Amino acid sequence: MAADTAEERWTPLTWSGADAIPLFGRDYRPAKAAGTPVVCLPGVTRNSRDFEALARYLSQIAPKTRRVVAVDFRGRGRSGYAPWETYTPATELDDVLRGLDAAGIDKAALVGTSRGGMVAMAMAARAPERISAVVLNDIGPRISREGLQRISGYVGSESPVTWDDAIAELKRTQGAAFPDLDDGEWMRLARQIFREEDGRPIYDYDPALKEAFEAFSPDAPLPDLWPAFYALTKIPTLVIRGAISDILSTATLEAMRQAHPRLATVLISDQGHAPLLWDRPTKERIGEFLDATDEGRWPPRLAD
DSSP: OOOOOOGGGOEEEEEEOTTOOEEEEEEEOOSSOOSOOEEEEOOTTOOGGGGHHHHHIIIIISSSOOOEEEEEOTTBTTSOOOOGGGOSHHHHHHHHHHHHHHHTOSSEEEEEETHHHHHHHHHHHHOGGGEEEEEEESOOSSOOHHHHHHHHTTTTOOOOSSHHHHHHHHHHHHTTTOTTOOHHHHHHHHHHHEEEETTEEEESBOTTHHHHHHHTOTTSOOOOOHHHHHGGGGSOEEEEEETTOSSSOHHHHHHHHHHSTTOEEEEETTOOSSOOOOSHHHHHHHHHHHHHHHTTOOSOOOOO
């Protein structure tokens, strides 16, 4: 899977948070947009580069192309760094709503990976009128403590010295989640996670994010996200789960199915948290789901 990060595929979208923090997104605009726009929300330490493959597919290749905006949350990617106390889903939701206004998008489908899915659920509770559909990538209303402990072990780590070191670190912390990646794919993943400065890979997020993550400690009582998830029961929702995920358990997914009887699900074999959304079948299933919800065919016929 060769990486494709050609900047000409997107244009910068910039706006500001309520506290004037500069915010950034990648705006992929097809020649003719036929479907509802999509807004992609990344994981806790991740950025808009994670959605390059999906955004390119939905905006340029899918049968019904659509505008895609991939967001950098504050403190990640090209968005500005802020006081760590503002690195919360509530503030990130406010930033996203302002981003929708800046982009001139009244209503969008949301694709949320991990933390981004939490923000999507929060938007369903606060501003459901702005959502046409939601794709939750390996996240639900109950988060497995095992996965949180693993993530807390590397958030805020010192950046590696070389790209070989970066790949070695990714294999150490995420190798169990992605057992089938080849060397080229590990480099592709590294390029999504790290930026380059003077030839050196640098984690592309504010190191102070560690302080915010510790406030969401795996040793503390976990937040109750069920009320936010219940807000999705009237919104078309697709849940993608990595078959070896340590964040979204099979038991939680089944409870989500019980609470949301028209929930569509996709299981990604041989991937953990969170599925990379690189492969063509997964991109096609997301596109089919979005097409179906645009046309009122909910749920679409998607099988695990």
